[in-house]
Amino acid sequence: MSYIDYNMAGLSEREIFSCTKTQTTEIYGRLKEKPEILGCVLIATCNRTELYLSLKEGTKVNPFKQLCEAIDINYTDYAFMNKTLVGKDAMIHLCKVAAGAESQIWGDGQIVTQVDAAIKGAQKAKSSDAVLNVLFRIGVTAGKKIKTLVDFKVNDNSTASRAVSVIKDHPNIKHVLVIGNGMIGRLVAGLLVRNGMQTTMTLRQYRHGENIVPKGADTVNYGDRYAVIEKSDAVISATLSPHYTVSYEQVKELSRVPGVFIDLAVPRDIDPEVEKIDRVTYYDIDHISQGERDARQEKQMKEIERIIEKYITDFYKWYDYREKLKLKEEA
Secondary structure (H helix, E strand, C coil), X not given: CEEXXXXXXXXXXXXHHCCCHHHHHHHHHHHHCCCCEXXXXXXECCCEEEEEEEECCCCCCCHHHHHHHHCCCCHHHHCCCCEECCHHHHHHHHHHHXXXXXXXXXXXXXXXXXXXXXXXXXHHCCCCCHXXXXXXXXXXXXXXXXXXXXXXXCCCCCHHHHHHHHHHCCCCCCEEXXXXXXXXXXHXXXXXXXXXXXXXXXXXXXXXXXXXXXXXXXXXXXXXXXXHHCCCCEEEECCCCCCCCXXXXXXXXXXXXXXXXXXXXXXXXXXXXXXXXXXXXXXXXXXXXXXXXXXXXXXXXXXXXHHHHHHHHHHHHHHHHHHHHHHHHHC
């Protein structure tokens, strides 16, 4: 597997490797055309993009180079911004990622769901194989187990809760517009309502399926968002849109501009130029997530690694049993 994350690349570089569901499906299609690749799974979050490959025995492939080719990016321009791991090291890394131990926010409460969604998406696209299916099942299980056994001692271990904490630091904010009705948007809106904020959430008219709106939140059609921005004290955007949901050119023309804009998306939803407007404070995902690990967290990492060892053993037991069955069938 290869990955690019917040340790190696800034937000502007990570945006290039962020992938929508449609793009991910296209990447899987290109990778599946290669006979040496038996399976592939892509994890794409605000902190990282990771490509896991299951390969034919004896084959050597650079997953990051494969990713660059699949999304038509010049590999040499970003070759220094990634890390490749194989075998046990790749498995340990996946377990740590699922536990939130590799996130900007220590113990990130959302990442295990994102890892689980990644393998389910790959299975739906028929791009994963038995090895990756078992590896990710074990990784997700290990991540959940770590969260129950390791006391991360953080009340704000998600981007949603961090964003709401920023809002609470501005006592003059009473009305917040949340752009986006996905998982993060709903989490943010629900937390805002529970904290007594007047909250409005955008909905898209063409969205298929049921729109879930947290109890107590108002709604507005996405196309009418600027009318609500004009009446809001803060805007939080968290969509999967490849384009800006909030444009500097349109915001600067409003008769009233909110004092706080928080962008939880990668690629960014809100044009960073809004910070040029007087009395506007702009936060992106890196501002929201920043924080250094302390000595206690390094001690916890050792505990996490001890827990992971058991799950790595489980994987190898399964793999060895699978190989023995293959030999019997061939005999």
